[in-house]
Amino acid sequence: MGKTAIFAHRGSAGTHPENTMISFEEAVAAGADGIELDVQLSKDGVPVVIHDEKLNRTTDGKGYVKDLTWKELSSLNASVAHKKFGINRIPALEEVLRFLKGTNLQLNIELKNGVFLYPGMEETVIAMIRSFKMEERIILSSFNHYSLVHCFRLAPEIETAPLYRDGLYMPWVYARAIGAKGMHPSIKAAPEPIIVQAMAEGIAVRPYTINDEAMMRSLFSIECSAFITDYPKKAVQIRKDY
């Protein structure tokens, strides 16, 4: 087996309703090594698993996640684009941690605090991770790198990784400067020599979103630390060749 870990993007988002339990269950069944999910806060401060700031695209609700209580959010259907899977709720982060506790998968929690800052989200999420004693299996990522520095100061034992979309000069130097042990570039911002050198410098590289077979193969062949894909089952199958 190749050394590259496979992280299931929003679960198995290519085949199942993104960021729902059924999508995470599919990722586990597919043999993924980790799951990536997105977290925002409800009006009453509950960390919830959903990608967009607005409910409109993925649920039968409308408006901003931040304006509804957990009770209100938990009654919505987050499976509107995937009718064949029936009704699937927006999970609370706590539910996903409880589910993954019984597996050996890693979990990449992406803090979606670029548009709304969700003050206190870092403290709440870290307290939850600690209460489950899952510090070793979690990677906190965000496009908001100030938030990642805040996380590092609160919980240096939990790995952080900056997300970025544009080319950085010596990103491993930048990652180290903010206390990060990994980096999560868009694949467009991560040419192969950058990936190879970052890993040689001791920084884990987990590019996103890798759905194309040829791209998967090139990342397996350089033993990239991991990649994030909407199709974990396909990735696991292809990895058998390495």
Ligand code: G3P
């Ligand atoms: O964490 C990788 C990827 O999920 C970042 O972008 O918009 O899909 O959350 P996005």
Ligand code: MG
């Ligand atoms: Mg994400």
